[in-house]
Amino acid sequence: MVPAVTCLVAGESAGRTLCGPGPEQEVSPMDSVSIKDLMCTRFATIHPEMPVVEASSNLIKLDMLGSPVTDDDGTLVGWISERECLQAALQVVYHNQRVATVKDLMQSDVLTVSLEDDVLSLAQQMLAAKPKIYPVVDAANKVLGVISRRHILNMLDQKLAELSRKAA
Numbered sequence: 024m025v026p027a028v029t030c031l032v033a034g035e036s037a038g039r040t041l042c043g044p045g046p047e048q049e050v051s052p053m054d055s056v057s058i059k060d061l062m063c064t065r066f067a068t069i070h071p072e073m074p075v076v077e078a079s080s081n082l083i084k085l086d087m088l089g090s091p092v093t094d095d096d097g098t099l100v101g102w103i104s105e106r107e108c109l110q111a112a113l114q115v116v117y118h119n120q121r122v123a124t125v126k127d128l129m130q131s132d133v134l135t136v137s138l139e140d141d142v143l144s145l146a147q148q149m150l151a152a153k154p155k156i157y158p159v160v161d162a163a164n165k166v167l168g169v170i171s172r173r174h175i176l177n178m179l180d181q182k183l184a185e186l187s188r189k190a191a
Contacts, residue, residue, distance in 0.1 A: 058145070059138050061178055062159045062168035066090050069103055071126035075114065078125050079108035091158040091166045092129045099164050101129035102154075135160045136170055146175045 067081035067090035082090060082105060089104030107128040114120040136145060136157045149155070149172050156171035 032033065044056065055143050056178055057138065058136055058140055058142060058159055058170060061174040062170040064168040066166075066169045068093075069125055070094070071100055071129065072122065073113035073125045074189065075103070075125055075128055077106055077122045078103055079105075079112060082108060087156075087169075088171070089154075091133070091155055091169065092125055093166055097136065097165045099133060099158055099160055099166050101126070101131045102133045102158065103129045133158060136165075137161070138167065140171075142175065142178075145170070146179075 040101070065085065067078070067085050067087055069078045069081060069090050069092045071092055072092070078090075082088075082103075089102055091099050092101035092103055094100050101124055107130075111123045111128060115122055134157060136156060136159045138159065138161070156169055158166050159168045159170055160166055
């Protein structure tokens, strides 16, 4: 049986209560947690026509490794990471080349997660050489938030601490 727990999500100061099972249900610790429980709804606002140096600044301000690139309606059109931002910054600073726009460097083939996806399956996928952070989208491909390895690791850390307290 897994009671509700409070989990601090990276980048957020307030804890969230994760819904646990009823008093008579036996479930795995991962069954009571959803993508919605773990995802962060605060992410950098980045649009395709934005200069990469501005996108880089937005990532730095929010301490993010990458962020979804969206159109004006919030629909996912790509992804930009620190790697692409570093590439552009080096070109501008050291090679005196033009300032690139996000659409010039963004990844357009983006792996996404939906609210209905299974957290355990996502965690196992993240063990492979997959992205460290995924956009969470709805059926219309609108970005709802992001979920990262850190979000899942925070939840697992809370579960491990809970199990340790029970065993003691």
